[in-house]
Amino acid sequence: MKEYMSMLKSFVKEEGLVKFQIDSYNDFIENRIQSIIKQIKEIKPEVPDLGDFRIKLGKCKIGKPLGTDVWGPWVKEADGSERPILPLEARMRNLTYSAPMYLEMTPTLNDIESETVTVNFGDLPVMLKSKICPLSKMDRDELIKAGEDPDDPGGYFIVNGTERVLVLIEEISPNKIIVEKPSTPNVTEVARIHSEKDGYIQRHIIERRADGIIRINFANVNKLPIVVLLRALGLETDRDIIMTLSDDPEVQQEFYPNLFETESATAKEAIEEIADFLKITQKEYRQDKVNKLLDKYLLPHLGQEKKDRYTKALYLVKACEKVIRHYLKKSPKDDLDHYSNKRLKLSGDLLEILFRSVLLGKWGLITRITYNYQKLTKRGRFPPLQSIVESSVLTNQITSAIAIGAWVGGRTGVSQRLERGSFVKTLSHTRNVLSPLTSTQEHFEARVLHPTQWGKIDPSQTPEGATIGLRKYLAIMGQITKGATEKEIKIIEDILSKEVEKK
Known part of the structure; x- marks a missing residue:
């Protein structure tokens, strides 16, 4: 002692x-x-x-x-x-x-x-x-x-x-794909992405409907077919999308209905289709507004330049794969109360x-x-x-x-x-x-002590009453590390890529 x-x-x-x-x-x-x-x-x-x-x-x-x-x-x-x-x-x-x-x-x-x-x-x-x-x-x-x-x-x-x-x-941890069960009818799965850049958070919601069609909501875009967005970002052919999606035939088969949601064959045509979807009527501004939407507001944590579009396309495809695998019961839903999903x-x-x-x-x-x-x-x-x-x-x-x-x-x-x-x-x-959750609702799972809180959160110190489990305290030897900057992450990525090239 x-x-x-x-x-x-x-x-x-x-x-x-x-x-x-x-x-x-x-x-x-x-x-x-x-x-x-x-x-x-x-x-x-x-x-x-x-x-x-x-x-x-x-x-x-x-x-x-x-x-x-x-x-x-x-x-x-x-x-x-x-x-x-x-x-x-x-x-x-x-x-x-x-x-x-x-x-x-x-x-x-x-x-x-x-x-x-x-x-x-x-x-x-x-x-x-x-x-x-x-x-x-x-x-x-x-x-x-x-x-x-x-x-x-x-x-x-x-x-x-x-x-x-x-x-x-x-x-909730930003810049992560988190799949959960939806609360709205006619939607089977939902993936949430809180894309954070320079202190701003752009929320993205990817929904799989009962008919298998996957749509995305972000910024002022509401229920845009995901395949149109993938075309606009550079995955122009059906083969590119399917081969990038997964090697699993069941996952590929589940995604096929989405390919019929667009008539666009090129990125330029897809950009025009998005402009029509958003009802942008002024011809001189149509492409500029869509390009700004793709570069500045779509997944800003991956970059805000035109050269970053392909990376965004790959990220969205993997989000679609995660949604489909969850629907097929090939992967469990994400545990929002797991402390790896918290910041x-x-x-x-x-x-x-x-x-x-x-x-x-x-x-x-x-x-x-x-x-x-x-x-x-x-x-x-x-x-x-x-x-x-x-x-x-x-x-x-x-x-x-x-x-x-x-x-x-x-x-x-x-x-x-x-x-x-x-x-x-x-x-x-x-x-x-x-916790940002309101104390007037149950939020039973959020209030319960989670195993991943061990050594981080005091297991016994929380007030009784409405805020029990929502107001917590750090464990006595719990410390918090400072997040890495974009520059530091870039240096680490460069070092890792060089190591991979050597092998």
Whole structure:
């Protein structure tokens, strides 16, 4: 028993109980914010009187210097003065423990660049004990002097003086083909694919009807015969489709009725057929709209270029094979409660979704910058960049989301007030796992302890009542790894392909 306690103490000392949340937040501020800025690249206000005007976006920095190479949170006083702030003061004065964000912007007119300007575009709440929090660099004596509990794990925010924690959100694993029994009549099997790319999820549903016809739903496409889509993606002949589908004659035979669902013989004809199916009447836009649909919205995790279409076709064919094999009872249905089919959204993932929405949403910061520039230039003024960037937009929306727990997509309860009833309650709250399923319905299988949760989820700690089994807690030595980036996955794929070629 002493050995186990010694091992547990060493684990807590070296890894900590909320390290995964802090690491996720650090990844967000170090990599993900800059990645989102890089994807936007530039803002293009339409100002024809001036010419080709663009605002190029550069590097982003968070916080103000607290010392040599150290950046952190500051507070702006009523008289306009600014100074560093620590968490204790934020709690006592009902302030938000946050750091300003600065972005390099370069105005470009007719390819002639002006001087780069560093603009404040909002304040970001700082997670305690994260890289930009001064507490992360203090020893026990310094923490006590700063008014903090030296054993406090961090991993939470202070918004308007209230301690708020982002809970772990349990979701179905993206980019996987998951077959399940349907809930609608006249449909025998359903395959779901949640294709995730850059924080956005495009949901695809592949249905096999009672007559054997397989159709797909995604974006604004509803019940399109799958064979038409396969033709448009490059599998132009019946032989190509059948031979790619499976070597099993029964699976091939089951798919044959689908081949009569289209008269298209080439990819070009199939694209026209999709345009007719979607009732796109304007001739000049027909092909462009369908091409955009195939490249940008169909399985975006496999790529968003024309060269990726064949890969998408192969993926969809394998999804069809999985649906048919399930119908023929040659393979079992996927267990949605198996933990290999689950992923947990950490603080960095949740903030990335929120940050992207605040920047690129319908009334987001980028839209407001574009509108403000166009409005002022029409009046004959050429405004400085800082005057058109409404930093309060990003500050208010992010702070409000964390303060009330309402997130992008209508999800609620993402942020919660941190439990301070006891030290154990505080620790367990930071390791809370929340299911998106509603507590008002049975969801019996989702509530039951699954064998694959062993070592990951605490088997006994769950509240009684309506949320039993839906609100869970990580096991005491459970840790969460950070997902690999597309670049890292590409490197691994290249290494594996070279190894295969050698053999």
